[in-house]
Amino acid sequence: MSEEPPEETTFQPRITGRTIGSSAANWRRTEPVPHQANFVGSQSSAPDNRASKHQTGVQLDLADLVNELRLQRQSEEARRQDDCARKDAEEARTQARWNLDKDSKISSIISAAVKDFATEDILKPDGSNIRRWEQALRTTAAKRFRNANFFTPGEDEVVIPYHEKIALGIIQSSVHGDLSFDLLDFNNSADVFAHLVSKFRIINRARQLQAWEKLKSISLSDYNSAAEVLAEFDQCARTFVKQGIDLTWDAIRSFVLQGNLRDHLWLTVDQKVDLFMETHDSMAPGPVNILRYWDAARTEH
Numbered sequence: 001m002s003e004e005p006p007e008e009t010t011f012q013p014r015i016t017g018r019t020i021g022s023s024a025a026n027w028r029r030t031e032p033v034p035h036q037a038n039f040v041g042s043q044s045s046a047p048d049n050r051a052s053k054h055q056t057g058v059q060l061d062l063a064d065l066v067n068e069l070r071l072q073r074q075s076e077e078a079r080r081q082d083d084c085a086r087k088d089a090e091e092a093r094t095q096a097r098w099n100l101d102k103d104s105k106i107s108s109i110i111s112a113a114v115k116d117f118a119t120e121d122i123l124k125p126d127g128s129n130i131r132r133w134e135q136a137l138r139t140t141a142a143k144r145f146r147n148a149n150f151f152t153p154g155e156d157e158v159v160i161p162y163h164e165k166i167a168l169g170i171i172q173s174s175v176h177g178d179l180s181f182d183l184l185d186f187n188n189s190a191d192v193f194a195h196l197v198s199k200f201r202i203i204n205r206a207r208q209l210q211a212w213e214k215l216k217s218i219s220l221s222d223y224n225s226a227a228e229v230l231a232e233f234d235q236c237a238r239t240f241v242k243q244g245i246d247l248t249w250d251a252i253r254s255f256v257l258q259g260n261l262r263d264h265l266w267l268t269v270d271q272k273v274d275l276f277m278e279t280h281d282s283m284a285p286g287p288v289n290i291l292r293y294w295d296a297a298r299t300e301h
Contacts, residue, residue, distance in 0.1 A: 131244045
């Protein structure tokens with residue numbers, strides 16, 4: 001057998017009009033072989049699918065992380081609010097205990113101070129013992145606050161709030177229960193003191209005049225025995241003593257002048273007398289003062 005390779009020929013068989021074999025027209029195929037097309041397509045799309053799945057996984061991880069951080073912040077905020085609430089509650093309890101201790105101490109001081117008042121020192125509903133009550137308050141103020149004039153402070157005088165709370169309790173506890181309700185609208189002890197003194201000084205002058213009229217009207221025709229007459233005199237005397245009035249010649253003349261004034265000037269004169277007593281520690285005016293007020297009232301009218 002000859003070992004030489006066969007010669008290349010240009011034989012191109014045709015089947016039904018189509019060229020089979022090598023030729024210039026079909027020498028290189030430009031499209032993939034049909035049975036490989038799907039395989040190549042699947043290989044090219046596989047990396048895209050993996051990339052898409054990876055991106056989706058990353059997005060899910062980020063979403064979980066954001067959600068976890070949000071829940072962590074919410075938990076921290078809730079814990080912070082709970083801590084604040086507990087702190088506020090503890091401060092409120094501490095303040096309440098401190099106030100309770102302070103109020104208890106103030107109440108004890110007030111009770112001890114009022115115990116020093118005698119029964120006759122408690123201001124009566126009619127104010128008949130106003131001068132004795134004032135003196136008792138001054139004694140208490142000197143003992144508790146080292147200031148006898150605590151209830152009548154100067155215009156620029158600074159009052160310690162703690163002392164003021166004690167003083168207000170003392171003055172409210174040193175009056176008859178019937179007077180307590182009228183004192184609730186006042187903010188400090190000085191106002192309470194001024195109100196009561198002003199109120200009862202005016203009332204007391206009227207009571208003094210009433211006692212004087214009662215003394216003048218004593219008539220033996222109205223009594224059945226000497227004992228009754230003397231008892232009436234004693235009652236009038238006790239009234240003057242309670243009011244701090246000594247029946248001196250000046251006092252008697254003052255009662256005569258003011259008590260017997262019946263014309264249109266009496267109201268003006270009475271007002272001037274009340275003002276005098278307010279500014280002179282309840283001291284009754286003398287006859288010279290009454291005459292001066294009468295002259296002023298005549299000039300005004």
